[in-house]
Amino acid sequence: MTSAATAQRAAARVGLRRGFIEFKQQWTNVDEVIGQLLFLAMFAVALFFMRDARLPGTSFSLGAATVPSVLGAGIVFNGLSAVTGGLVVDRGDGTLLRAKATPNGMLGYLIGKITAISLMQVAGILVLLVPALFVFDGLASNGIWSFLNLLWVLALGLLATMPIGAVLGSLIQEPKMLGLVMLPVGGLAAISGIFYPITALPGWVQDIAQAFPMYWLGLGMRSALLPDQAVAVEIGQSWRPWATLGVLLAWAVIGLALAPALLKRMARRESGSSVAARREKALRSW
Amino acid sequence: MPMRDQSDTVLRVEGLRMRYGTNDVLHGTSFTAHRGEILCLLGPNGAGKTTTIEILEGFRMRSAGEVSVLGTDPAHGGEDWRARLGVVLQSWRDHGKWRVRELLDLLGGFYAPYSTDRIRRPWDADELIEAVGLTEHAGKKIRQLSGGQRRRLDVAIGIVGRPELLFLDEPTAGFDPQARRDFHDLVHRLADDDTTVLLTTHDLDEAEKLADRILILSGGRIVADGSPDQLSRQIAGEAEVRWTAGGQRFVHSTTEATKYVYELFKQHGEAIADLEVRRASLEDTYLALVQRAEAGLAGAGAR
Numbered sequence: 001m002t003s004a005a006t007a008q009r010a011a012a013r014v015g016l017r018r019g020f021i022e023f024k025q026q027w028t029n030v031d032e033v034i035g036q037l038l039f040l041a042m043f044a045v046a047l048f049f050m051r052d053a054r055l056p057g058t059s060f061s062l063g064a065a066t067v068p069s070v071l072g073a074g075i076v077f078n079g080l081s082a083v084t085g086g087l088v089v090d091r092g093d094g095t096l097l098r099a100k101a102t103p104n105g106m107l108g109y110l111i112g113k114i115t116a117i118s119l120m121q122v123a124g125i126l127v128l129l130v131p132a133l134f135v136f137d138g139l140a141s142n143g144i145w146s147f148l149n150l151l152w153v154l155a156l157g158l159l160a161t162m163p164i165g166a167v168l169g170s171l172i173q174e175p176k177m178l179g180l181v182m183l184p185v186g187g188l189a190a191i192s193g194i195f196y197p198i199t200a201l202p203g204w205v206q207d208i209a210q211a212f213p214m215y216w217l218g219l220g221m222r223s224a225l226l227p228d229q230a231v232a233v234e235i236g237q238s239w240r241p242w243a244t245l246g247v248l249l250a251w252a253v254i255g256l257a258l259a260p261a262l263l264k265r266m267a268r269r270e271s272g273s274s275v276a277a278r279r280e281k282a283l284r285s286w
Numbered sequence: 287m288p289m290r291d292q293s294d295t296v297l298r299v300e301g302l303r304m305r306y307g308t309n310d311v312l313h314g315t316s317f318t319a320h321r322g323e324i325l326c327l328l329g330p331n332g333a334g335k336t337t338t339i340e341i342l343e344g345f346r347m348r349s350a351g352e353v354s355v356l357g358t359d360p361a362h363g364g365e366d367w368r369a370r371l372g373v374v375l376q377s378w379r380d381h382g383k384w385r386v387r388e389l390l391d392l393l394g395g396f397y398a399p400y401s402t403d404r405i406r407r408p409w410d411a412d413e414l415i416e417a418v419g420l421t422e423h424a425g426k427k428i429r430q431l432s433g434g435q436r437r438r439l440d441v442a443i444g445i446v447g448r449p450e451l452l453f454l455d456e457p458t459a460g461f462d463p464q465a466r467r468d469f470h471d472l473v474h475r476l477a478d479d480d481t482t483v484l485l486t487t488h489d490l491d492e493a494e495k496l497a498d499r500i501l502i503l504s505g506g507r508i509v510a511d512g513s514p515d516q517l518s519r520q521i522a523g524e525a526e527v528r529w530t531a532g533g534q535r536f537v538h539s540t541t542e543a544t545k546y547v548y549e550l551f552k553q554h555g556e557a558i559a560d561l562e563v564r565r566a567s568l569e570d571t572y573l574a575l576v577q578r579a580e581a582g583l584a585g586a587g588a589r
Contacts, residue, residue, distance in 0.1 A: 004364075004365065004366070006399050007365060007366070007369075007399035007400065010395065010396070010398055010399045011395075011396055013395070014392060014395035014396055017392060017395070018392060021384070021388065021392070025383045025384075029383060090380070093378075093379040093380045093382070094375070094377065094378045094379060094380040095380040095381060097345075097375070097380075098378070098380050098381070098393075098443070100345070101343070101368070101371075101373040102368070102393060102396045102397075102447075103365040103366070103368045103369035103396050103397065103400060103447070104365050104396055105396055108396060270345070271340045271343075271345035271346055272336065272339075272340060272343075272345065272375035272376065272377070272455060273336050273337075273340065275375070275377055276375075276376060276377045279377055279379070
């Protein structure tokens with residue numbers, strides 16, 4: 001007789017395989033590769049226009065300073081759109097129900113999602129960072145330490161965004177409502193000091209931005225990749241590593257506390273007729 | 287781990303009730319299925335077929351009644367119970383970016399820990415693909431499959447874990463006649479290997495060809511339960527006897543066809559030719575039973 005633990009370990013391995021396959025699909029699907037390239041091209045154009053701008057009060061290129069900030073904001077964008085959007089889409093087309101109909105399928109599904117999205121985030125960072133390292137001087141000037149620093153910020157970023165994404169994804173009933181989630185995230189990008197130092201904004205706007213992970217992920221990435229002189233334009237002229245750790249962990253804890261119960265509730269409600277009903281509703285609203 | 291059912295009963299439903307708000311969808315239905323039996327659930331839309339199947343699959347909580355599926359209450363079925371079931375629903379659109387073989391191989395991996403001496407799990411992906419006739423599409427992306435091919439893949443996914451009990455919700459919608467024939471052969475093969483099959487369909491011809499036993503559900507009640515043959519006998523009683531004698535055609539309706547034919551020969555002997563006895567078709571039976579059930583309900587409502 002197979003023990004439950006053995007079966008779960010097998011399911012976890014299948015989940016890992018699932019994650020790698022899904023990740024691979026991202027790079028073999030034309031539309032997704034085009035999306036990635038489009039983003040890179042847009043960013044390159046933005047950088048081209050800021051090529052002569054300097055970080056205020058320093059001789060450091062504003063364009064170079066934007067690279068780590070965009071990496072940090074990208075973790076939030078990618079994390080939310082992949083987890084939240086993924087859950088909504090997978091519920092709509094029956095992927096989740098399929099997982100539910102398979103022994104330990106939900107476990108495999110979740111591990112697969114976490115694997116695929118983590119790999120996707122690493123790839124997303126490399127795609128932007130590697131060309132930037134060639135274009136700009138002074139990025140990652142601490143060598144290996146810069147990259148270790150980047151890795152822990154990324155790890156915190158995954159922890160802070162994926163569970164929250166799962167919470168939002170289990171609450172959203174319709175794909176249409178996805179925009180309602182992504183719109184405020186776009187707003188956050190505007191006030192989180194991504195394209196210009198946050199210290200240029202009014203105090204109360206800074207306060208709002210500091211309540212959310214995006215600002216801290218941008219700050220963490222800047223602390224990892226920018227030279228020390230760049231700290232001059234940050235709040236309190238400090239990289240504030242402990243505050244970064246604290247705020248991102250707090251979001252991780254909130255997400256991890258809410259996600260399991262909400263995911264279970266969502267899974268419990270899945271059945272053939274709920275998938276069929278959602279499909280019919282989607283067809284009617286076209 | 288509960289003991290294996292001593293008897294051959296795979297499915298036992300007793301007094302099953304389902305109520306949404308104040309609306310009763312199932313009014314105490316009862317039925318059983320034995321190992322290797324092909325049970326077909328027929329009924330008009332809204333009769334409660336899908337609700338019944340979803341309760342048995344463990345996807346929906348019942349309001350009242352006793353249900354045992356493979357010896358377990360589906361409301362509390364664990365993953366080892368889940369591993370012995372196969373589910374094929376109507377509206378799958380999932381995994382469009384995946385390739386046929388890739389997905390079957392991956393999903394099979396979940397069943398490997400549940401392999402036993404008697405039942406080897408999972409089904410080998412290539413053999414399974416061949417069994418459902420998708421060999422030439424094994425490397426294709428799933429969203430590139432035609433409707434009928436997609437359906438066959440859904441069936442393949444449903445049986446990749448070699449289920450002891452298989453649920454099929456309108457499995458052959460969109461099949462061409464050849465695909466339908468192949469599918470029927472596959473279901474018969476599964477049943478020969480002791481798989482119990484519970485299917486819903488709107489295709490009465492299919493029900494007649496596949497089912498060992500047919501349940502007709504109407505207005506949340508089982509209005510008929512029996513083999514296709516028993517059902518036609520139960521309703522009709524009436525059969526049509528046709529023959530020719532002396533160059534003339536005759537037609538006669540009777541409840542006792544055999545006796546009538548015996549009398550016919552006794553009377554006319556070798557003069558009888560082209561003898562034909564037609565029982566009511568399943569379609570006649572089905573329509574009569576559903577109409578009778580609906581009339582009964584309307585009558586009850588008027589009182």
